Amino acid sequence: MKYPVEELREAYLKLIDEEHVESVYQTFIEQNTRLVPREFVQNHSISNKIVLRKPSLGADYKSDFAFLSKSSSNWNAVHIEIEKPWMKYFKGSSQKLSTPFQNAIDQINDWRAWFQSTANAEAFRNIVRPLLNPEGMTNNPINHKFVLVYGRRAEYIGNPQRVNKMASLKTHDFTVMSFDSLAESLDSKPELSLGIRKNDGIELYRDEVLDPFMYGSMEPTLFSISEKLRDLMINDPRENYRRIVDGKDLNALHYFGQNARVRSEESTVVEQADDEEDA
Known part of the structure; x- marks a missing residue:
């Protein structure tokens, strides 16, 4: 609780x-x-x-x-x-x-x-x-x-x-x-996000965006997130958090949500x- x-x-x-x-x-x-x-x-x-x-x-x-x-x-x-x-x-x-x-x-x-x-x-x-x-x-x-x-x-x-x-x-x-x-x-x-290191990266256990700025440098394919957090990120209306990928200026939250793996809801x-x- x-x-x-x-x-x-x-x-x-x-x-x-x-x-x-x-x-x-x-x-x-x-x-x-x-x-x-x-x-x-x-x-x-x-x-x-x-x-x-x-x-x-x-x-x-x-x-x-x-x-x-x-x-x-x-x-x-x-x-x-x-x-x-x-x-x-x-x-x-x-x-x-x-x-x-x-x-x-x-x-x-x-x-x-x-x-x-x-x-x-x-x-x-x-x-x-x-x-x-x-x-x-x-x-x-x-x-x-x-x-x-x-x-x-x-x-x-x-x-x-x-x-x-x-x-x-x-x-x-x-x-x-x-x-x-x-x-x-x-x-x-x-507050912090709790992470568990797995063989293929880090599973995150928090269903909210704590610090939008950090997603400008985190490699999304190294993280697993919940379906709820993925949807929050993809639909986040903020446009002032950016990252450059292959020369393109992208919304950092949208990019991370679209490319991070979704962890199993059975994960505990x-x-x-x-x-x-x-x-």
């Missing part, structure tokens, strides 16, 4: 007060993409207003979300791991990190190590290639950043030693966010594997 901003904040804060398996929080964020973290976003915002759901990092790893954000010369690829709001940062009343929290950090370190391989980094570039536009930036450097969403900040706020310990974990490419923090400044966070965002992870 999607909510207006204030209702979203209330529903989300109520949800994270409850103990659920991870997939419950994942699904809620997927359905309400204002909650997706915006850490490491560069000055051109999130590429194509698309956040990928569970993109694979080789055969061994899979993040919960990932998005791209560009500057004038490079990309940030932001990889997000969602844990559970009721998990603890610290062991009892001590300043020592809990084993589950340390394990979550180690998982991020495994991802970071995976990207040290040039072959792996290029494999990931191929996964996100449909989002690396305009075309002139396809081969620009990609800097990998990591976000861990974990726990509640009430566990450390008010304790200077714990606050300092949490601050010490943050680096130029890694940050920890509490579940509480996702509810902040929701009215300033634009939910994957059975999620429940196995939470078992």
Whole structure:
């Protein structure tokens, strides 16, 4: 269910007060993409207003979300791991990190190590290639950043030693966010389209045009959209969003709608594997 901003904040804060398996929080964020973290976003915002759901990092790893954000010369690829709001940062009343929290950090370190391989980094570039536009930036450097969403900040706020310990974990490419923090400044966070990477491109799960400008550079044959979105684009009356194709000046929305693949209405965002992870 999607909510207006204030209702979203209330529903989300109520949800994270409850103990659920991870997939419950994942699904809620997927359905309400204002909650997706915006850490490491560069000055051109999130590429194509698309956040990928569970993109694979080789055969061994899979993040919960990932998005791209560009500057004038490079990309940030932001990889997000969602844990559970009721998990603890610290062991009892001590300043020592809990084993589950340390394990979550180690998982991020495994991802970071995976990207040290040039072959792996290029494999990931191929996964996100449909989002690396305009075309002139396809081969620009990609800097990998990591976000861990974990726990509640009430566990450390008010304790200077714990606050300092949490601050010490943050680096130029890694940050920890509490579940509480996702509810902040929701009215300033634009909604996103949820994307799932398939062998033949990216399936988009949103039936509205969020940013008409982006369709001037996205290659439509690399995307699958719903029949409803296709019809909206083809019939969109706006003429001020353009793209050049084979020397012709075309309506960008019409062109994208006419040339993107239509995904099966049976396609679903939910994957059975999620429940196995939470078992």
